[in-house]
Amino acid sequence: MLFSAIILSNTKSQSIFDMTLHCMESMIDAEKDNSTIKFEVLLIESNKQIHDSTYKFPDYVKVIIPSEDFNFHAFLNVGIKAASGDFVGLFNNDLIFQKNWFSEILKVKEKHPNVQSFCPVDYDSKFTPQSFFNGKPYVFGYKVRRHIVGWCIIAERKLFNKTGLLDERFSFFYADDDYSLMLQKHGKKHVIVANSEVSHLESKVSKELEKKKSAFFDDVEIPEKDIPKYIYTEQNRWMLERKKLLEGHIIFHKKWGSPKKVAIKSKIGRIFIAYGLGFLNKYFM
Known part of the structure; x- marks a missing residue:
């Protein structure tokens, strides 16, 4: 092996x-x-x-x-x-x-x-x-x-x-x-x-990254039109200060759907997998 x-x-x-x-x-x-x-x-x-x-x-x-x-x-x-x-x-x-x-x-x-x-x-x-x-x-x-x-x-x-x-x-x-x-x-x-x-x-590792924190989190420009409105809520505004993280968030949800849709897709997908129907997931996820 x-x-x-x-x-x-x-x-x-x-x-x-x-x-x-x-x-x-x-x-x-x-x-x-x-x-x-x-x-x-x-x-x-x-x-x-x-x-x-x-x-x-x-x-x-x-x-x-x-x-x-x-x-x-x-x-x-x-x-x-x-x-x-x-x-x-x-x-x-x-x-x-x-x-x-x-x-x-x-x-x-x-x-x-x-x-x-x-x-x-x-x-x-x-x-x-x-x-x-x-x-x-x-x-x-x-x-x-x-x-x-x-x-x-x-x-x-x-x-x-x-x-x-x-x-x-x-x-x-x-x-x-x-x-x-x-x-x-x-x-x-x-x-x-x-x-x-x-x-x-x-x-x-975090200590090593801390030295590069500014470049690591902020060295990216995100067009305002790409930022979902819910990011500006009190709960999510902190992401605006971490541009790399926000970029990943946007890419993820453009690929898989809004946070609500992702939660629904994942719940249904897990049920299908549990019942041996996981092959169906590729049609809606």
Whole structure:
């Protein structure tokens, strides 16, 4: 069983290099007792000068440097297209993998052969405490941050033969939401696995992003005619200060419909999937 780990990084400091290396090492070391699992590590790197730097990754790491600027889905697609594994992991570089994280996912896969999308759990997250599972070994669902954690998605590679590659209009914000509806549209179940644990060191990455906050959130112009009227309500006006997020919001709802329509489509879609009628979703989602 070959697993292709697709890891996104922008190796501009020693701390980021160390974090990425620890991510890779913990991923492999956590499955060292399972000799049937082999790893292919694909690092999709934003630092276009990394080969001229002092940051040298182990020989087992294939470093790929896209020619374009960072785009979350586009960079993941580069990895998916380069991957050889039966499964692919869509990973941030700020992860620490716990023992048997992938073996536990394979146990669920054995019970549910048709399931092709999985997430581990981080019990330090407020969205998935131990009580979330209520004693169950896994939970099906599509809710972003609760069932689908975009920092660590595991999928069978052939899933993308059915759904197509990730939509590259989503450069960062609303990428997880789009993945969720993509699965529902194609009638594909997703599961979060209680005994597959991965820690997400989100705060460290946030500190790096904070230095670029102004450019990251504001470096985009949005025509006023494209901004939905409900954005100007008291509840939503905060999005006007985060232009990149607002851009993602607009792209998402132009693709899938208004927030109300998305909620209705998702509810009906989940019912169809639960009753084995998920193939109908492509006609109305």
